[in-house]
Amino acid sequence: MARFSVHFKTILTLSWRNLWRNRRRTAIMLGAISVGVWAMIFMTALMRGMVDDMLNQGIRNLPGHVQIQHPEFLDDPNVVNSIDEAQGDLLAALKDDGTRVWANRIRVPAVIASERESRGVNLVGIEPLSEAEITGLPGQIAAGRFLESNDDKGLVIGAKLAERLETRLGKRVVVMSQDPDNNIAERGFRVVGIYRAELAAQEEFNVYAARATLQKLLKIEGRVSQIVLVDDDYRDVEALYQRVAEAAPEGVEVKPWYEIDTYLAVMFNMMDGFVLVWVVIIFLALSFGLVNTLVMAVFERIREIGLIQALGMRPGLIVYQILLESLLLLLIGLFIGNLLALITIKPLEDGLDVSIVAEGMAMMGAGSVIYPNLSLYDVMLANVVVILLGILTSILPAWRASQLDPVRALNTH
Amino acid sequence: MSSIRCRQLCKTFKQGDEIITGLDHIDLDIDEGEFVCLSGPSGSGKTTLLNAIGGLDTPDSGEIHMGDIRVDQLERGPLADMRLHHIGFVFQAxxxxxxxxxxxxxxxxxxVQGMAASERAQKARDILKEVGLEGMEDRRPAQLSGGQQQRVAVARAIVSHPDLVLADEPTANLDSVSAGHLMGLFQELNQHHKITFVISTHDKRVMRYARRLIKMQDGKIIGDEAQ
Structure with a gap:
């Protein structure tokens, strides 16, 4: 190691100066590495932002991060498949400091009718204060107001549904469902708020009423369809899930979001693999240039390599010198590429408007504004992949240089 | 260390379908502190012999001993170490x-030998002064004349006081004044530092400096005389 460090300055000097012998070639290669690294990070941030949006939209839409419900509820979201409101150990676990926010929900299929049209909807009974933190619904109110208490008598519907029903704010609509005895439960509601969601399907399908009002309507006082919990980050819900699962009484089922919405879970799991594939593909394109640069650099210096062999430089040190040259090239390219990525992503913090393809985005469950998500993991991944694979692809030209016959090399013109 | 013994040294090259003899059963002993010139026409085997002694090229058969070291049997790494610590090279170009x-x-x-920075800097300055390049330390090769470049190469070859300096046509690209200076320098180093010199040349001016002249032809030694 001491010998290695003694040589470092010599090798570094040689590598650095050799790098700038052919400035144009080095500049072109640096440009290619920088643009490649920029593309890796920038596109990954956009994709990560889009998938995050899809996941957040999807999770916020209904599942939450962890759900407690009747074991049959997911297969048959019927009012019969309800559970008691949280109490005892479960209530204590929910009120634990580790739970950011939780809410009781009622979710039943229903029919909503205006004086002109009727539609099948997902009737959701919510606790407005908690729900505001989970879904951010109050921020989506485009007209009127959000629900104000657990026994608010109003109804909040989506703009798209209002359009379909040909109704508007302040008008009355009738909501009809079934109680646990299979009797029709219906009641008139005044539309007190109209919301706009990123996803048109959500606007058309979800109708919100106050939890206690619906319990009364459906004759299920003290019972709810689900208890929904939300933590700080959907990526890290395992601790919350475990704590709640341990406290949950028998006869209820506790599930994390990724077991409830497997499509979102697949998206989430695929993303990391997709980022790696994307980074590696860009690198492969880059590697041809890198190898070519090194091969040319070695080819132009065959005589010099013969000379330093003749002077007593071991083959290992020649490999070391060429790899260091490659590493310097990669590090400079990475620095510029990272800088470019930061410079171009920063102005997009407030979102990149892609409303021109909003319908396509909505089909994927994403909104029309992408918020690039520059994750440290992705930046590290791009940098580590470029350095590791860059060094790996440099080994062959470096090794070939170290194996040159010194006499032939010295006589090369 | 620097006494050299070559026994039955053979080396052939393939050029197309033709086999060319580089060294043909060479037997040679060079003692420590000798100042030897190898002379002969192009293709006589002078450079091949220097390369074999210096471990740059491997003979097909025969033995090369440098002191206690069997040079022809060393691997690449130890060969590099031997060149680094015991041999200084001066090339034609x-x-x-x-x-x-x-x-x-x-x-x-x-x-590369691992000498401390301050010591090697001082040594380099001293040797450059000795070869008449004081004030030119910071110039790159492209900013030096041919003679000056060759003097830098000589300084590099002798600065760490190797046991042996192998010089292949060192004056071929120099004018007569520069060649004279260079040979004078070699002679002085040989006499004062007891460095063994083996110089290949077909320049008669260089041969005049030799204390021992070995004549080669077609890979064989055809004459070996003290001067």
């Missing part, structure tokens, strides 16, 4: 590293 200054070129070998 000056062969300096173009990205390093004169001082850095001279320091290069000492640096």
């Amino acid at each position: 000056y062969n300096l590293i173009p990205v390093l200054t004169a001082q850095e070129n001279v320091e290069f070998v000492m640096e």
